[in-house]
Amino acid sequence: MTAEENQARFLRCIGEPTRLQILKLLTKGERCVGELARVLNKxxxxxxxxxxxxxxxxxxxxxxxxxxxxxxxxxxxxxKLIIDSEVLMKELSLCKCQEMNYGREENQGSGEEEIRSNS
Amino acid sequence: MTAEENQARFLRCIGEPTRLQILKLLTKGERCVGELARVLNKxxxxxxxxxxxxxxxxxxxxxxxxxxxxxxxxxxxxxKLIIDSEVLMKELSLCKCQEMNYGREENQGSGEEEIRSNS
DNA sequence: TTCATATATGAATTACAATTCATATAAACA
DNA sequence: TGTTTATATGAATTGTAATTCATATATGAA
Structure with a gap:
């Protein structure tokens, strides 16, 4: 296992939409599995x-x-690294690639909905 | 395209061993395609x-x-982000996952060999 | 114009990762 | 003990990305 392979594995582990959603929720504190599933609707x-x-x-x-x-x-x-990469991506307009979405800002399912409202 | 999808795409774009090798070479300055192929032996x-x-x-x-x-x-x-993630991964021992390689440090093909030696 | 060099591209193959579904495990509780 | 709740897991499917190979394009030089 080379250094790059490990680093790549790490970056790809973070670089998945659902995992990023999970991680962003976890930056605000710990969560149990059920909460995560409910909030993210998965x-x-x-x-x-x-x-x-x-x-x-x-x-x-x-x-x-x-x-x-x-x-x-x-x-x-x-x-912090996760937040940094998000900021950088937005500021440098990275990955606007893959057609469409110029100038729009969607935000569905990004994890900011209610929680702890039932039970 | 949600924010997380874009960020994930960005991270995965960086998170590939060969692309990381390329990027690390490019942190030291521009390179042409042929040089990169020669140095990385791909x-x-x-x-x-x-x-x-x-x-x-x-x-x-x-x-x-x-x-x-x-x-x-x-x-x-x-x-800087690329270097930061490398440092963090090493310091936190992230992604030692995927079996084997505990305590060893391989470094084959990481891009530090000769260049500009022919031609 | 022909040849050599440098790079890009598309199709095909292969490898790997995400998702779903069914189910297993395990704790708490009636 | 049987039931409910919470989480984990494995197999199967599907989707996506990496790699190779053959070839196209384009520049410069003979």
Whole structure:
């Protein structure tokens, strides 16, 4: 495993839309699997699979409390890197590639909806 | 195209071993396609494909000089992000995942061999 | 114009990753 | 114990990306 292969693996692990959504939620604090699935409106098994991938790369760690399993980002510098890359991408207009979406700003499903409202 | 999709696309564009190798070479200055292929010991067409992908995401830009086409990173902050992620990955031992390689440090083909030695 | 050099491109193949679905495990509780 | 809730897992499918190969394009030189 070369240095670049490891780094690439790490970047690709972060570079998946659903995992980015998960990570952005986790930058604000730990969340359990069910919450993540509910907020992001995705299947629980899908979230579990993604969390497993993130954990495998040491990007998140988990903590069990009764039935629930809470996940959080392993290190604040990681959270910062994710935000930095987002800022950079926006400021430099990177990846406006792949046709369309010039000047528009959509934001559906980005994780800012209600939570902790039921139960 | 959501914000996360764009960011993910950007991160995955960087997150490929050969493209990382290319980018690391380019952090030290512009290079033409042939040089990159020679130094990395990969097919010229492969390098061209990867450069096209990077260009599509505005990560690199090109400049033609006679027959040769020179590529460079579009922005220094991008180069910094790449280095930052490398440092972070190493310091946090991220992505030691995927079995094996604990404690070893390989470095074959990472782009530090001779260049400009022929011609 | 013909040849050599440099780069790009498209099609085909292969490899890998995301998603879904069904189900397993395990804790809490009635 | 049986039931509900929460999470994990494996197999199957699908989608996407990397690589190779053959070839096109374009520039410069003989």
């Amino acid at each position: 299947e629980q098994s899908l979230i579990s699979h993604h969390l497993k991938a993130l954990k495998k790369c040491n990007i998140v760690k988990d903590r069990q409390e009764t039935q629930k399993v809470y996940y959080e980002i392993t290190n604040d510098r990681l959270a | 097919e010229q067409s492969l390098i061209s494909h990867h450069l096209k992908a990077l260009k599509k995401c505005n990560i690199v830009k090109d400049r033609q000089e006679t027959q040769k086409v020179y590529y460079e990173i579009t922005n220094d902050r991008l180069a």
